[in-house]
Amino acid sequence: MLQQTQVKTVIPYFNKFTKKYKTLRALSKTNEEEILKMWEGLGYYRRARNLLKCSKKLVKDYNSKLPNTLEEIKKLPGIGEYTGNALLGLVYNKPTIALDGNVKRVFSRNLNKEEKKIDFEKLIYKNKNKLLNTNRNADFVEALMEFGALICKPKNPNCLICCLNRTCKYFKSSNKIRTKKKMIKNKNFDIFCYINKNKQIALTKKKQVSFLKNFNLPFIKEFHSSKNKNWKFLKNYKNSVSNLKLNINLYYKFSNKIPPSFSWYSLENNREFIPSFTKRILRQVSTLF
């Protein structure tokens, strides 16, 4: 849950999940629809799907126990190098460093060297006696991440109160490196909504754009075209999804005929999981009635 998401946002979801699924086995027995519904509003839904797959695999292949080597742990769905190292440190107190964006920035600033010019693995290996020489590895993994998030922040690092400022090259240098910015892409989309007099909208899981694969969505086309003659323009609005900033033109058409891969959904009473991206569209289309 914490990947790309702040702790304060995660807390209510975490509490809800742990209340509902008291054991790994209980979690593994649920289905994708239910997990997505529980995850609704948290975004990056691939994490929810992977969580379910991961719990099933742990129960089936690992006797409900998290493996304790990086090689094994990385075989689990959704667990890569970073999460694997974080888990080994936090769960098994193993000497590891979970290299997320925050931690890389701390190293890069201390050396006053751009991230892309640093071989982090080599750096850690070379300094392992200094970096990984503690019995409190779990605390160390956590502390490094928090340090990057709270003290050595992306913007305006708190150098004056930082315990590393006596040795930090960034702090001392008159020629400070630039901090890597998060890449945001701008994209334009036309969204076409078939609607009918029964206050329904046609949605499909097929032929969708990659950032929202396998979700119920209206028909989406990249690039704005001015030749959408058969469709009525409803609204232009902005929406952010992952690292994308979307500029959206919303169109609609009353029609009882819809392409075969589409199905009708009520604009008002949906019990199914619908991502917030689609919910926003539903809300805007509802204003037509």
Ligand code: SF4
């Ligand atoms: S002195 Fe400043 S730049 Fe250096 S590690 Fe501390 S907060 Fe980061």
